[in-house]
Amino acid sequence: MQSIAIISAILALAAVASGSVIADAVAGQQPRMCMIYCEHGFELNENGQQICKCRTAPTCAPVMCMIFCEHGFDTAENGCEVCRCKPQPQPTCPPAMCHFQCPHGFVHDANGCRTCRCQYMPPIHRPTLIPPFIDPEHLG
Known part of the structure; x- marks a missing residue:
């Protein structure tokens, strides 16, 4: 008797996992198990609930x-x-953990996933050192 209960529980779990618990019970009663697999899903009743009958292709x-x-x-x-x-x-991309911001956006790889490289980095402007003017007459 206990083995029948275990088998029933396993079948119930399999039915829940495959989506075959349906609500075609009479109003006020619990939904019942539909122990069939329907490739195209279940038919619907007049209330829009699934019934234990397969849809046709x-x-x-x-x-x-x-x-x-x-x-x-x-x-x-x-x-x-x-x-x-x-x-x-849409590609399934791992999160890019970049520790900086890119004002012009990040470069994306061939799969469309973001990398930790910036699209455009403006050149850094450093002041140039201009030597003081040397008058050739003072070189003497």
């Missing part, structure tokens, strides 16, 4: 675009591709 017309999208086509809410390019994915 969307039927999509092929995208007929005369554009090239480096990262593929974007998708609409129904999951079908549309004639619009997906945005470039």
